[in-house]
Amino acid sequence: MAFNHVCVVGLGYVGLPTAAVLASRGIRVSGVDVNPKTVESINAGKPHIIEPDLDMVVHGAVAKGQLTAHAHAVSADAFIIAVPTPFDHALKPDLSYLEAATRSIAKVLKKGDLVVVESTVPVGATKQTAAWLTEERPDLRFPDADNPSAPHDVCIAHSPERVLPGRVLLELVRNDRVIGGLGDDCAHCTATLYATVVEGEMHLTNAATAELVKLSENAFRDVNIAFANELANVAEPLGIDVREVVKLANHHPRVNILNPGPGVGGHCIAVDPWFIAATAPERTPLIQTARRVNDARPGTIADQIVALASVQAGGAVSCLGLSYKADIDDLRESPSIHVVLELRRRISNPILIAEPHVDALPESLAQLQDVRLVSFEEALSGANAIVLLTDHKAFALKDPTVLGGKDVIDTRGAWNF
Numbered sequence: 001m002a003f004n005h006v007c008v009v010g011l012g013y014v015g016l017p018t019a020a021v022l023a024s025r026g027i028r029v030s031g032v033d034v035n036p037k038t039v040e041s042i043n044a045g046k047p048h049i050i051e052p053d054l055d056m057v058v059h060g061a062v063a064k065g066q067l068t069a070h071a072h073a074v075s076a077d078a079f080i081i082a083v084p085t086p087f088d089h090a091l092k093p094d095l096s097y098l099e100a101a102t103r104s105i106a107k108v109l110k111k112g113d114l115v116v117v118e119s120t121v122p123v124g125a126t127k128q129t130a131a132w133l134t135e136e137r138p139d140l141r142f143p144d145a146d147n148p149s150a151p152h153d154v155c156i157a158h159s160p161e162r163v164l165p166g167r168v169l170l171e172l173v174r175n176d177r178v179i180g181g182l183g184d185d186c187a188h189c190t191a192t193l194y195a196t197v198v199e200g201e202m203h204l205t206n207a208a209t210a211e212l213v214k215l216s217e218n219a220f221r222d223v224n225i226a227f228a229n230e231l232a233n234v235a236e237p238l239g240i241d242v243r244e245v246v247k248l249a250n251h252h253p254r255v256n257i258l259n260p261g262p263g264v265g266g267h268c269i270a271v272d273p274w275f276i277a278a279t280a281p282e283r284t285p286l287i288q289t290a291r292r293v294n295d296a297r298p299g300t301i302a303d304q305i306v307a308l309a310s311v312q313a314g315g316a317v318s319c320l321g322l323s324y325k326a327d328i329d330d331l332r333e334s335p336s337i338h339v340v341l342e343l344r345r346r347i348s349n350p351i352l353i354a355e356p357h358v359d360a361l362p363e364s365l366a367q368l369q370d371v372r373l374v375s376f377e378e379a380l381s382g383a384n385a386i387v388l389l390t391d392h393k394a395f396a397l398k399d400p401t402v403l404g405g406k407d408v409i410d411t412r413g414a415w416n417f
């Protein structure tokens with residue numbers, strides 16, 4: 001099966017790199033996004049997100065006419081859906097973007113097309129995608145997870161993205177892929193599409209298994225980081241360096257503890273475990289507890305900051321880094337933001353924030369009293385309490401003596417004095 005034209009719905013952190021890489025392999029790609037600014041910027045050859053080398057690949061693909069962006073779905077041979085799947089206030093998955101994207105492609109679907117859900121979804125969502133399509137297009141036959149060998153006109157599969165922000169273009173190509181088909185032939189058909197870009201192995205299974213595989217990967221990491229953070233909660237009051245504990249424990253051949261930090265952020269690891277919990281609330285005490293342990297870390301860090309002598313004396317606090325991890329501009333679910341919010345709840349001292357990847361504070365912080373975005377240099381010179389929250393390369397200390405006499409909390413273990 002040949003795919004000459006692919007429509008990628010959702011041009012965010014996953015959709016845009018996927019669209020650009022497919023286009024760079026000579027496939028005609030139409031990207032679709034509901035945000036007119038995103039469409040405009042991509043058609044001008046400029047990605048709206050920061051990711052190493054993405055600007056070059058997008059610019060090249062747009063200049064060659066291989067990649068175009070649109071406000072509405074375009075008829076194609078294959079559709080890749082890469083829209084957000086957040087959770088709601090009750091910690092339940094919110095599939096409204098997936099539903100809207102699915103219904104939007106229904107209008108242009110034809111016999112022989114392929115639909116791939118790349119968004120991370122709760123178990124059963126790919127099956128639900130087929131149900132939405134059936135509602136919209138009763139004239140077409142869609143695969144049935146309960147009868148996968150039944151004939152169908154359109155293939156549907158789940159192939160979760162597994163790329164690490166900051167290494168997206170590299171991992172998109174090199175990582176193994178899990179592909180779960182709804183009907184018997186759907187995974188094979190999807191593997192043909194990804195074979196144009198993926199150098200890693202492709203592991204074919206059914207859709208529900210692929211859904212749980214993806215959620216398990218992120219929940220595993222969340223539980224491991226929660227363990228590291230719990231160790232930090234134990235070690236810090238005892239005056240023990242938790243990083244040395246982790247480093248030495250990891251010398252055991254069968255131990256691999258991740259790094260403690262200010263908490264877990266981003267749109268994946270801080271969110272996906274709740275998708276498993278929502279499916280089986282009574283059977284996931286470990287996964288739910290890990291989420292709570294990680295979510296409590298910013299409050300613990302805020303308590304440590306409040307206890308510093310310079311803060312007790314009323315001095316300013318400088319918080320370095322707002323994004324959820326190093327060298328990216330993504331502030332989603334960032335523990336750094338929660339540290340600042342918790343800090344403002346506890347004290348009224350001035351708070352200076354340095355974040356080289358943003359031009360303005362996010363709304364949740366901009367509305368707080370006496371919280372300012374400043375340069376790294378001003379953050380270092382303007383306060384006697386310095387807290388490293390995100391270990392951006394830009395915060396590497398050329399001259400550690402600038403911290404002389406100051407109260408310092410390095411939540412990432414990035415500064416060696």
Ligand code: SAJ
Pocket residue numbers: 120161162163164165217218221225258259260261262263264265266267268269270324325326335
């Ligand atoms: N973190 C720690 N300690 C660690 C590692 C991470 O506190 O030892 C924190 C980070 O600072 C960050 C959060 O956890 O706040 C998550 O960062 P991350 O680098 O672990 O992962 P993400 O969310 O950027 O990307 C993850 C990846 N999943 C796995 O590694 C299993 C990526 O491969 C997935 O594609 C992505 O989620 C996703 O989209 O699901």
